[in-house]
Amino acid sequence: MLKKARKERHIWLDVMLTLITLELMSYFYYGIRSVVLAVVCISTALVAETISIRLMKRKFSADDLTCTSDALILALMLPAVMDYKIAAVASVFSIVVAKNVFGGRINMIFSPAAASYVFVLTSWGRKLLQYTEPHVKTGLFVEPEVLVSSASHTFNLTGTFKHSDFEILLGNFSGPPGAVSILLLFVAAIVLMFRRSISVGAFLGAIFGTAFFAVMTPIVSSKYDSLKYSLVTNMVLFASVYIISDVRIAPKRDYYAFFYGLFIGIVSYVLVLTGAKENAIVLVSVLFTPVALGFKNLEKKIENATKEQNEEIAKVEAVNGEGRDY
Structure with missing residues (x-):
């Protein structure tokens, strides 16, 4: 059992390290707002996980920190300028509903981040699928002036993708930051x-x-x-x-x-x-x-x-x- 717990923690650490590198690239393209969005998702998820565990009369352990990786995955799927309140609601949904209601960390049946993304898509689809262009850095509490559809949306509809291979590799096109x-x-x-x-x-x-x-x-x-x-x-x-x-x-x-x-x-x-x-x-x-x-x-x-x-x-x-x- 101890060996399994250690392995789970190592997996969480590996995943978190790769996610942090993606978040750093998001910061490079979209500025501090993308980092604050990630912090909102992670902190909300931690609070929701702590409350859920106490209601289930369990003690919070290091293994329960996996909620932070789920929250960061969700944050990297959202536009960098997503409303903080929507991001917080999405994090709560991912932990409380998508994760703990359906069995918790031990008996998870689907990705909390994916389920939460679908929840946001059905509730705030227009805001979820609108992005700022790379290198457009929006203030922490400023409404973005210009939003565009993702490069994926354009490709799906028209079959065109107006970006070089170098830009593709570096992520210099519109879409979810992660x-x-x-x-x-x-x-x-x-x-x-x-x-x-x-x-x-x-x-x-x-x-x-x-x-x-x-x-x-x-x-x-x-x-x-x-x-x-x-x-x-x-x-x-x-x-x-x-x-x-x-x-x-x-x-x-x-x-x-x-x-x-x-x-x-x-x-x-x-x-x-x-x-x-x-x-x-x-x-x-x-x-x-x-x-x-x-x-x-x-x-x-x-x-x-x-x-x-x-x-x-x-x-x-x-x-x-x-x-x-x-």
Whole structure:
């Protein structure tokens, strides 16, 4: 049990370190307001988690600090100029409703950040999908003068993406601050997979599902451009790393996790292709909760069957051993 707790804390620390690098890039493009937004989300989540745990008559432990990584994931999915009150409400929803009402940290069924994002999308969709341009830094309590749609929205509707590969790698295009820093996300994915802090199977499945259909049924005439832009838009890479590959939610075995991620990647791509649904992968990851639960139940049945079989083999060997001794 102690070994499991330590592993959980190490995973949380790994995830937090990569998220902080994304937050630093967000600060570079959008200024101090993006940092304050993250602080609002994290502090609200901590308060909500503390109150929830006390109401459940449990003690707050270091393992419960995972609420901060969920809050930071949420903050990086929101526009840097998002209203603080909406961000606070979203953080409370992610911890109280999406997490603790549905089983808490031990029995989590879907990503709190993803569920909260869907909640904000249904309640404040217009504010959620409007952004400032990179390098436009807005005051802490100033309403932004000019808001634009994301580059993902433009690509989904028109099939055009007017940014160079260098700008794409550095995240110099409009969209959720955490989801546009493509180079950092690739590095984070490699580091987290190497340290087994995310599900390797789920990540590869989501990327492969998106990439395969982007080539087979391209959004634009060029298959290469379809592949490239499908992976860097609509939060595909960000969600693949921090939502779909969350080890608390994805199936444990890479084989099942791969198909779990694969289904999400395919369905979300189809929604983008047919309905130009922006950031569809986040919505699909929440809707595919039954799939993850189904795979986990299958894994438990296999583990129990294997355990029973091993016990039977051990009994037979023990009986045979006694017979030989006799």
